[in-house]
Amino acid sequence: MTMPPTPQSAPPDTLQQTPERALSDTPTLFALLDRWVARGWLRRLDRAFTAFLHREVPDAPPLLLLAAALASHQLGRGHVCLDLAQTLATPDLALSLPPEGDSLEDPPPLPSRVMTGLDLDSWRTALTQPELVASGPGGTPLVLAGSRERPRLYLRRYWQYEQDIHTRIVERLDNDALPAEARAATDATRLRPVLDALFPQPEVADHDDAGPPLDWQKAACALAVRARFAVITGGPGTGKTTTVVRLLALLQARALSANPPAQADGEPEGPRALRIRLAAPTGKAAARLNESIAGQVATLALDGLADDAERLREAIPTEVSTLHRLLGSRPDTRRFRHHRHNPLPLDVLVVDEASMVDVGMMAALLDALPPQARLVLLGDKDQLASVEAGAVLGDLCARAEGGHYTPATAEWLVQATGQALPPATLDAEGEPLDQAIAMLRVSHRFTADSGIGQLAAAINADFEAAAKRHTIRDVLNHGYADLSHLKLANDDERGLARLAVTGSPEHFPAAGRTTTAPMGYRHFLSVMAEQRPADSAPQEAFDHWARQVLTAHGDFQLLCALRRGPWGVEGLNERVRQALEGEKLIDSQQGRQRWYAGRPVLVTKNDYGLGLMNGDIGITLEVPHPDAANSDDGRRLLRVAFPANDGTDRIKWVLPSRLQSVETVLAMTVHKSQGSEFTHAALVLPDAPNPILTRELIYTGITRARRWLTLVETGRGQLMDAAQRRVMRVSGLGG
C-alpha cells in the first residue's frame, strides 16, 4: 500500500519540542502518525484510514483524527473499540510499543507526552462531528457509544457486529417467542425422567448427608434445552462434549417421538429428525471434536429414551465442519454464502472452541441462523481469545463463575433435574443471558493428582499476588507425576536439544515407573524412518504411514509465547532444527534446504484451492517419484502430508511448491496452538518480561498438554509475572 500524502508537512523539530501541537494542528498530527508508523507503533492501515477521514472532512479536528487512528489500531490488537477514558489513563498502551523499549535513536514522542493535559470532556467534545461520528445507526464511519464516563469509539462495522450479536442473542433468549409446542417441550416434569436417564447418579455414594454434589452437566443440559441460545463453558475435560452429546440425544429423541404432523391427504408424515450441525473455528479443532463426539455417541446408553435406540443414535451426527465451510466462505470476500436471506438449513447448531470465534464471525453466524434454530456454544472462557477483534465467549461468560440464576430458574431446575443450585449462584437480579449460561466446574481428565490440572487452576485463581505465587510454587515443587519444571539458561543448547529430541523424560518424577513416557521429536522422526513402506508399496501403504507419522507428531510439541528472540518461534525453530540435524534425525543440509523429510509445517492462511485451513499441520515426507513407482529406481520426491480434517482419515498429499503460506512448526506460539492438544507439551517462557505474557496465555499453553507438561523457564519471574496479568479486551458486549 502506498502511504497517502501528508496534508502538509510539519517541521520535525516542532514535533519533538511541542508534541502536544498534534492535538490542535492537523499537519503536526499527521507528521506524528507518520513517525509512529515508521517505528511500527501504528499500522499503515490506521494511518490510511485517518487520512481518508481527513479527505472526507478536511476540517475534522485533529483530536478526532487521533482518536480514529487509535480506534483503528485497536482492531489489530484484539479490541473492538477504543475506550477513551482508559486511553487517557494509560495512553502508551494504545500503540504497539516494543515491550523491551525502543532502542533506536530519536524515538517519536509517546502518546503519554502528546496527550498531557488532554481531558475526557475536551476529547469527547471534539468527537461531535456529525459527518464522521454518530451515536448509533447511520452512515458515519465512526460511532461513539458507551456512557458519558466511559465513551467508546468504534469503527462502524465493529459497532454493527456488536449490535447484531447483542440483538440476535436477546431474541433467542425470549422463550415466549417460541411456538407453543416448543415451549411445552421445556415442561420440567417431562424433562426430568429423560435427564435422570441421561445423567445417572454415580453408584458409589461419595457424598455426605448433604446429598450428592450438584451435577453441573445435568444442570447445563437442562438450561440448554430451555432456550434457543445456550453457552456451556468449562476447562479441559470438564465434560462439555459429554453434556452436548446428551443434549443432542434428548432433543433428537423428542423430535423423533413427536406426534407426526398430518399431511394434506390425512396420512401422518413420519416424524422429522432435527437437522443438527456441528462446527468449530479451525480444521484441527473440528477434527478433535469429531473424534471425541464419535466415541461418545457410539457408547451412549440410549435405552428408555427412544423405542428405536439405534435409529436415535444414527440421528446424532458426528461430522464436524469448520465455521468457514459451514457458512460457505468465498475467496477474497468477507461475505458468506449463507446469511439471513439464505439461512443455514438446520435446526440445531453446536459450535465448539467458541473462545476462538471473533466478533465478525459470530455476527455472521447469528445472521445465517434461521430464527427457530438453536445455537449452543461450547468453550473455555479462560482461554486466550481469537487474535482477531473481540473476545465474544469471554464477554458473554463474564458472569459465569457466579451463576446469577434467578429464583425462577432455580425452581425450574429443581423440577427438571431434582437438584438445587448452590445459594452462591443465585441472584434475584440475574439477567436473561445469565440463565442461558452454564459453567462446568469439575475436570474429569485432570483429577486432584494431576499437576497439569493443579497448575492450570493455580494460574487461573483470583488470589491476591503473594498467595498466588505461593500456590504456583507449591504446585511446581509438589512432584506431580505429569509435570516437569525445567530451567534452561540462554546458552544451554544441550538442555534444549535434549528436551526437543527426547522430551527430557528424566525430569518427570515418575520417569521409569510408567510403561509409557513423555516423548520428544525423535519419536515421530523415528516412526517416519522406521515405518516407511518400500517404494513399490501401494498408495494406501503410504497413506497409512503418513497417518502414523502425523499421530506420532501429535505426541510432542514445543510451545512458546513470542515470535522473535532466542526463545520465540523463530529462534527455537532454528535451534531445534540444528539439534535434530545433530542427531541425524533430519537432513536439511545445515539449513540450506528449506524443504527436507521430517519438516513439520503449519498453514498460516486459508488456502481454499488446496482445501487447507489456517492452523492445519502437515509433515514433509519422501515418497516415490510418480514416474518411478513401479520400477524401484529409487527416484523420490518430497510431498507434504496433511490430515484431511473432514471426519475421514484421508491424507492430502501436497507438493511443497504449492504451499504459499506455511512455516516450520518445530516450535509453535500458544496463540496458534489453540484448539489443539498434544500428549506432551513443553511450554517455553521467554527470558525477559513481556506484556504478551498473560494469565490467559499461560493457561492456554498449559492446557494444551493432554498427559505430560514440561514448563520451561529461561529467565526469572516471567511465570509469576504473567500469572498476575490479565488480557484486557475492550468491547461493549457482556457489560
Ligand SMILES: Nc1ncnc2c1ncn2[C@@H]1O[C@H](COP(=O)(O)OP(=O)(O)OP(=O)(O)O)[C@@H](O)[C@H]1O
Ligand atoms: N460425569 C462424568 N463422569 C466421569 N467421567 C466423565 C464425566 N464427564 C466426562 N467424563 C470423561 O472425561 C473426559 C473428558 O470429557 P469431555 O471430552 O466431555 O470434556 P470436554 O470438556 O469436552 O473436554 P475438552 O477439553 O477436550 O474439550 C472424557 O473421557 C469423558 O468420558
